[in-house]
Amino acid sequence: MKCIEVAVLFVLVQAAIPHNAAFARLVNTTSYPTTVAPDLIHPEETTGPYPHSTPVLFSNVSGSLDDQGICQCSVYLPDTTFPVQKVEQLEIIAQTLSQKFESELSKVTLYMKTVELYEQKIQNLTIKVEHMEKNSVSYTEMDFQLLKMEIIEMEKLITQLKLTLGGSNVIVEQLYVEIKNLTLIVNDMESMDTNNILAIRRQIVYLQNQLKACEGNSNKTIEVPYFPPGSCTHGGLLNVSQPYNIQLNWRGFSYKYGAWGRDYSPLTPEKDLYWVAPLNLDARYLEYYRLYNSYDDLLLYKNPREYRVALGDGSGTIVYKNFMYFNYYGSREIAKLDLNTNTIVLRKALPNAAYGNRFSYASVTWQDMDLSVDENGLWVIYSTEASTGNIVISKLNETSLDVLNTWQTKQYKPSVSSAFIICGVLYATRTVNTRKEEIFYAYDTKTGQESKISIIMDKMLETVQSINYSPGDQRLYIYNDGYLIRHDLTFKPIL
Ligand SMILES: *[C@@H]1O[C@H](CO)[C@@H](O)[C@H](O)[C@H]1NC(C)=O
Ligand SMILES: *[C@@H]1O[C@H](CO)[C@@H](O)[C@H](O)[C@H]1NC(C)=O
Ligand SMILES: *[C@@H]1O[C@H](CO)[C@@H](O)[C@H](O)[C@H]1NC(C)=O
Ligand SMILES: *[C@@H]1O[C@H](CO)[C@@H](O)[C@H](O)[C@H]1NC(C)=O
Ligand SMILES: *[C@@H]1O[C@H](CO)[C@@H](O)[C@H](O)[C@H]1NC(C)=O
Ligand SMILES: *[C@@H]1O[C@H](CO)[C@@H](O)[C@H](O)[C@H]1NC(C)=O
Ligand SMILES: CC(=O)N[C@H]1CO[C@H](CO)[C@@H](O)[C@@H]1O
Numbered sequence: 495m496k497c498i499e500v501a502v503l504f505v506l507v508q509a510a511i512p513h514n515a516a517f518a519r520l521v522n523t524t525s526y527p528t529t530v531a532p533d534l535i536h537p538e539e540t541t542g543p544y545p546h547s548t549p550v551l552f553s554n555v556s557g558s559l560d561d562q563g564i565c566q567c568s569v570y571l572p573d574t575t576f577p578v579q580k581v582e583q584l585e586i587i588a589q590t591l592s593q594k595f596e597s598e599l600s601k602v603t604l605y606m607k608t609v610e611l612y613e614q615k616i617q618n619l620t621i622k623v624e625h626m627e628k629n630s631v632s633y634t635e636m637d638f639q640l641l642k643m644e645i646i647e648m649e650k651l652i653t654q655l656k657l658t659l660g661g662s663n664v665i666v667e668q669l670y671v672e673i674k675n676l677t678l679i680v681n682d683m684e685s686m687d688t689n690n691i692l693a694i695r696r697q698i699v700y701l702q703n704q705l706k707a708c709e710g711n712s713n714k715t716i717e718v719p720y721f722p723p724g725s726c727t728h729g730g731l732l733n734v735s736q737p738y739n740i741q742l743n744w745r746g747f748s749y750k751y752g753a754w755g756r757d758y759s760p761l762t763p764e765k766d767l768y769w770v771a772p773l774n775l776d777a778r779y780l781e782y783y784r785l786y787n788s789y790d791d792l793l794l795y796k797n798p799r800e801y802r803v804a805l806g807d808g809s810g811t812i813v814y815k816n817f818m819y820f821n822y823y824g825s826r827e828i829a830k831l832d833l834n835t836n837t838i839v840l841r842k843a844l845p846n847a848a849y850g851n852r853f854s855y856a857s858v859t860w861q862d863m864d865l866s867v868d869e870n871g872l873w874v875i876y877s878t879e880a881s882t883g884n885i886v887i888s889k890l891n892e893t894s895l896d897v898l899n900t901w902q903t904k905q906y907k908p909s910v911s912s913a914f915i916i917c918g919v920l921y922a923t924r925t926v927n928t929r930k931e932e933i934f935y936a937y938d939t940k941t942g943q944e945s946k947i948s949i950i951m952d953k954m955l956e957t958v959q960s961i962n963y964s965p966g967d968q969r970l971y972i973y974n975d976g977y978l979i980r981h982d983l984t985f986k987p988i989l
Contacts, residue, residue: 612651616672619644645677719987723968724760726869726917728985731933734951734970735982743772744784744795747976751777751858753809754978755962755971757833758867759816763966767833768792769813770978771806778851778860780806780820785833801836807849808860809960809973810875814867814892821863825849828863828874828895842895844888846878853877853907857925857957868915869965875920877907885913887920887939903937903944910935912961914970916983921947928956954979 560566721728743749752772759765770792771783785799786792805823812819813833822829822838826847830840849862853876864875872892877883885907889898903920910922911931922935933949955975962971970981 615644642677649674649677719985721968721985723763723966724869727988728917729988730919730936730986731916731921731947731949732984732986734933734949735984737952737954737972737974737979737981740954741793741978743770743973743976743978744798745772745782748775749773750957750976751809751959752973752976753811753960753962753971754973755813756964756966756969757813757816758964758966759814760966761815767813767816769818769833771809771811771818772973772976773809778807779823780808780811783811783818803831803836804838808851808854808862809858810861810864811960812865812867812872812962814872817892819865819872819892821849821865826863828865828890830892830895840895844874844876845897846880847874847876847886848878848883853883855907855913856909856911858912858959861960864913864960866913866915866963867965868963869917873915875907875913875915883907885910885920885922885937887915887937889939899939901937901939901942905935905937905944912958914961914963916963916965923951923958923961925958926950929953931958951981 557565719728743752743754749772752770754768754770757765757767757769759767766788768786768789768791769783770786771780773779774781780803782800782802785801787797787799791797803818803820806820806829807823807825808821810821816833817839818831818833820829820831821827822841825843826849827841827843829838831837832839844863847863851860852862854861855864862876866873866875870889872890874888874890876886876888878886881902883906885903885905887901887903889900890896891898905922909924911925913920913922915921918939920935920937920939921933922937923931923933924935926932929952931951931953933947933951935944936947937944951970953972953974954977957975959973959975963969964971968983968985970983972979972981
């Protein structure tokens with residue numbers, strides 16, 4: 495290759511400077527003007543006011559002898575005899591041409607160097623390709639990609655070079671062919687990838703990209719839509735947050751049973767009222783409760799208002815519009831307690847309700863009646879003998895404690911750990927292990943449809959004694975073995 499290159503370069507140099515030969519001779523003719531033959535002069539230079547068709551070679555001259563006896567004579571050479579001015583012009587032109595040649599020559603040297611560099615690059619690439627061919631197992635997609643990029647770059651450079659040289663250069667053509675050849679070989683090698691490793695790799699990359707795109711999309715859908723408190727324009731419970739606000743109840747660690755929550759007063763939503771109602775050590779009697787007027791007070795056990803109730807039964811207590819509702823001790827009655835005065839203002843029997851620890855929740859005793867509040871008002875979750883222990887839901891008139899409507903579910907109450915109602919949908923939980931509960935069952939009172947769901951809820955300790963939903967902040971308030979914990983909820987959009 496080297497030899498061909500040099501030889502062709504010589505041709506290139508000659509081709510690049512067509513005036514060179516004429517120029518050299520002209521240089522010599524200026525030294526010997528009398529020997530100038532008309533045909534040696536460039537045709538362009540012969541045209542002029544003094545045509546050489548009738549040359550006069552000799553003329554008579556007059557002469558004289560000087561003091562030293564040397565013969566002196568003046569010769570008059572007419573323009574027609576020798577074009578002195580033309581020669582001067584030629585000299586100037588020759589100089590210009592000479593400079594041009596120099597610059598052309600230096601260009602060629604530059605091209606030469608570039609070509610050498612390309613030559614080396616091609617050699618390097620060839621070595622790489624050969625190496626890859628030999629070790630066909632070890633090559634990777636990366637190798638091919640790099641190789642292809644290099645080849646493409648080379649192709650670009652060569653094309654550029656071709657343009658600069660006017661497209662008629664043999665070496666450049668040669669380089670171009672070689673590069674094309676390399677491309678073919680690389681493509682060939684790829685297609686000879688018998689194990690389809692590259693194809694599989696590409697497929698993996700494609701799948702990874704799809705996955706990323708999918709993630710990007712799903713992030714958009716996971717972006718939880720906002721539903722203002724009190725609103726039921728969502729499509730049900732989506733998820734439950736990590737537990738927050740871990741705090742021991744005010745009576746202490748041994749008071750493992752109880753309930754707590756936040757009052758929901760839709761007409762005065764700005765009013766903050768937290769209530770904590772641990773049961774006595776017998777895990778049955780609701781005797782004392784505390785109220786806090788702010789979340790900060792609750793956290794710091796500050797400014798509590800502590801009251802004594804004339805006995806409630808179990809931890810199914812709830813507070814709604816500044817009234818506390820609970821199962822009155824030893825009866826199927828629901829009691830309504832005015833929190834302003836701590837007096838029971840109403841007691842009413844819940845028809846057919848089982849009571850006295852007949853159908854309590856799985857790991858909690860004496861919670862035959864679980865009172866609940868959602869966006870629509872007051873509910874009670876219980877069982878009857880007729881329901882054979884399955885959960886019965888009743889909507890209550892909070893003023894009269896009359897049952898407004900009743901729904902029978904197919905879920906056995908003693909097999910769930912707790913339940914709550916959101917937007918008319920009952921959600922029931924069961925214990926997964928000592929650290930997790932699962933919201934596994936839903937019953938929609940609007941449609942009478944029940945469904946199996948699975949939302950995992952972390953807990954601090956083993957047993958969940960009660961779960962109360964607060965529509966005012968859309969949170970769950972859980973009494974967990976004497977600890978008060980709270981979860982945020984997210985909701986699905988309506989599909
Ligand atoms: C020009 O003249 C020089 C001597 O001055 C000579 O060496 C050279 O060969 C001549 N070139 C041509 C092209 O006649
Ligand atoms: C070719 O490879 C040699 C050895 O790896 C390296 O030194 C040289 O720089 C390479 N040349 C080009 C143009 O990449
Ligand atoms: C192209 O490659 C083939 C085989 O790889 C080789 O035989 C041929 O001489 C190459 N052509 C050029 C112009 O390098
Ligand atoms: C999607 O969300 C996850 C976790 O929130 C995050 O790591 C990832 O970068 C997100 N992807 C996009 C495309 O936003
Ligand atoms: C639900 O919330 C938990 C706790 O924040 C989180 O670990 C889990 O990834 C969430 N699940 C879904 C499906 O968003
Ligand atoms: C609830 O009971 C009160 C008092 O008996 C009654 O005035 C009211 O209309 C009842 N509300 C509903 C929705 O039945
Ligand atoms: C060639 C030419 O013109 N020669 C002439 C030179 O002058 C002498 C005398 O003056 C002539 O006799 C020649 O003929």
